[in-house]
Amino acid sequence: MLRALTAWLTLTVAVHCCSTDTDCSLNGLCTNGSCVCDAAWSGGDCGVLRLLPTPKANGIRNSTSTWGGSAHHDAASGKWYMFASEFINDCGLNNWSPNSRVIRTVSTTGPLGPYAFDGEVLPTFHHNPQVRRTSNGSYVMYVIGRDCNKTSDCTNGPSPAPVTTPCPIPGDMGPPNMESGITAYFAQTLTSPWTEIGQVLGSNAKEDWDADTTNPGPYLHPNGSVLLMYRGCGYYCSGGEKIGLAVADSYTSVSYERLNKAHSLCDTCYNEDPYVWQDTRGNYHALLHNLGPNGGFDCHEAGGEYRSCDMGTHAFSSDGFSWTFSKTVPFNTTVAWSDGSSVVLHRRERPQLIVENGAPQYLINGVQYFNDGDRSATLIVPVNTQ
Numbered sequence: 001m002l003r004a005l006t007a008w009l010t011l012t013v014a015v016h017c018c019s020t021d022t023d024c025s026l027n028g029l030c031t032n033g034s035c036v037c038d039a040a041w042s043g044g045d046c047g048v049l050r051l052l053p054t055p056k057a058n059g060i061r062n063s064t065s066t067w068g069g070s071a072h073h074d075a076a077s078g079k080w081y082m083f084a085s086e087f088i089n090d091c092g093l094n095n096w097s098p099n100s101r102v103i104r105t106v107s108t109t110g111p112l113g114p115y116a117f118d119g120e121v122l123p124t125f126h127h128n129p130q131v132r133r134t135s136n137g138s139y140v141m142y143v144i145g146r147d148c149n150k151t152s153d154c155t156n157g158p159s160p161a162p163v164t165t166p167c168p169i170p171g172d173m174g175p176p177n178m179e180s181g182i183t184a185y186f187a188q189t190l191t192s193p194w195t196e197i198g199q200v201l202g203s204n205a206k207e208d209w210d211a212d213t214t215n216p217g218p219y220l221h222p223n224g225s226v227l228l229m230y231r232g233c234g235y236y237c238s239g240g241e242k243i244g245l246a247v248a249d250s251y252t253s254v255s256y257e258r259l260n261k262a263h264s265l266c267d268t269c270y271n272e273d274p275y276v277w278q279d280t281r282g283n284y285h286a287l288l289h290n291l292g293p294n295g296g297f298d299c300h301e302a303g304g305e306y307r308s309c310d311m312g313t314h315a316f317s318s319d320g321f322s323w324t325f326s327k328t329v330p331f332n333t334t335v336a337w338s339d340g341s342s343v344v345l346h347r348r349e350r351p352q353l354i355v356e357n358g359a360p361q362y363l364i365n366g367v368q369y370f371n372d373g374d375r376s377a378t379l380i381v382p383v384n385t386q
Helices: 002-009 093-099
Strands: 028-031 034-037 065-073 080-087 100-107 116-122 126-133 139-145 182-187 195-201 212-220 226-233 242-248 271-278 284-290 300-302 305-307 312-317 334-336 342-344 347-356 359-368 377-382
Touching (some): 065 093, 065 100, 080 093, 116 126, 195 226, 195 242
Parallel strands (some): 271 347
Antiparallel strands (some): 065 359, 100 116, 139 182, 182 195, 271 284, 334 342, 359 377
């Protein structure tokens, strides 16, 4: 068993020849037939994140459950602020709906944290925040959900999931968990109040591949225009989770054009939770939660080895519109601690990054540990950039 686990802990990629930078996942340069990877990436096709050990006291892991977040540095105060999904009423991940709210947390010790509660930003039900800084130093937050104070009490254990929508919107065809629909908010600073811009994507026709729209992954260009990657799926999320794109001329707009009305970016790729960034060469990248082969929601041990633990997907594009979804796994559920030990997680999803100068610096995930019941936490791991 130990030998099998040790073998699984190491991500391996077969060395291969390259013809163009695309063969290097746009994470490096094809030089003399081999990939020379950027500092944050490794492997024959530069598809594996070089993650470093992290202290056990990182991110958010306390008496309440959280599920990933978006972290930013406030230069004026020197503090780091992370906007996270938190579940109220002693609820865990199984009761994320209708019990999720968006909170602001703060770290005075750097980007790894730990982060402490610093106030409620949006009440229940709001979930899956991604905060992006504009070119003028203000901030835009994309979330799913709607104002809904009909929560459940999990004091005595998980509660049944909503069978009907607790807070319906007339004409909305989304599922009872209220996950369909993406709304944008604006704030001048990380600690300012947030003002609603409006819903930028709603539910679509029942026959559309993206009848439900959720999991916003925005990228804000310097001119203020937006490239929004999102997860779509069939009516009530039938037909599998796939990825689409929408664009807007400005982050102040609610007029977003869906670019993939007929079909998703990749009809044979199953992913959710996109995070998008642009590197210094102008290429676009996305990290996602893999729902395809050996991925999903249940890393587990079977027959002396771990299975369904390849939780990450990397996608890349030279123009932001035509994307390649790599088969190389950028991260799995293994985490190395700075004390020399390591842990295999039950779930590791909702990837977001702290990016500086186009390069990943820290990976943030919503995670669940084995033997921790329904509790969830937010993990931050540094990326090797040397």
